[in-house]
Amino acid sequence: MEKYYTKVFTSAPETSVDDLSPKSSERKDKRKSPPVLDTDIDDLPSDPGERKDIMDYPANQRDEVRRRYLTKDPCQPYGHNFKQISKESGTRRFNRAWFDQYGSWLEYSISKESAFCLYCYLFKDEVRMQGGSDAFMKEGFNNWKKPERLLTHMDKPPSSCHIIAAQKCEDLMNQHQSILHALFKQDDKAENEYHIRLNASIDASRFLLRQGLPFRGHGEKEADANKGNFLELLKYTGKHNEAISKVILKNAPGNNQMISSKIQKDIVYSFAEEVRQAILEEIDHGVFGLLVDESADVSHKEQMGVVFRFVDKSGAIKERFIEVVHVKETSSIILKYAIDELFAR
Ligand SMILES: [Zn+2]
Known part of the structure; x- marks a missing residue:
């Protein structure tokens, strides 16, 4: 509307x-894209040797940074020409097969020619608290003579810093996904139900308007046997359609039933606007006459009825009732003012 x-x-x-x-x-799209917190976050460096210390990000941004690193691929440059490092025992270099062997935590920094651990970097504070070293977080590891260090880093007993950091990463992603998933699911469901409910109210209004029937009853309370045409028609619709029945009247949230008198009037005004638009299209900028008459209703309120009389495209004479306008008095100046206002609208 x-x-x-x-x-x-x-x-x-x-x-x-x-x-x-x-x-x-x-609205859905906006929520699905991650919140942009800072330009730093949008431009996170891939190379682990060039990353800012995770603890240097503001506390309220760290989880978002962690999520972004965890959702993109780890820095594993398979095609890189890994630098050889000469030691007394011979020349060694990083073996790209280790990426597959150790999984997504293992990263390689081209700038520092060293290996890093993504999980330990992201939860550095936890690793430090558990007494872990900075080898895979800050300087990087490049003692290729001792590749077993990769295995011991990953596979120490359950209390190891790496395992705790890996668990933290998993928890963070699960928490994020489950909350978002629940929100979207809930949101889509509520939105769908709202549309069904609104359409049921619109359909009931359309029927009553077409038949020229009143909407409201004398009593609309639960105890009233006849709650008026609008509510009774909605109830009838629900009885014949299970999908509608599940989301209207008693099954709708108390503050979102789409049946209040204000909602009914909104729907009726919307229909009136559509009908007026259709009449104007019928007149099609042609000549028309105006029939205006006024009389008082039972409450002695002066009312003015306005009718357009015109010849349509096929040559037929038509009269179309436009509106009842309340007027304070029936002097010609007031009636003219009311008509001007109607046309202005
Ligand atoms: Zn680690």
């Missing part, structure tokens, strides 16, 4: 109403 109303900006332009209530698809 938004198209019938001008949006009101209630806050600063940066957080406009548009931002707060974009179309559902846009």
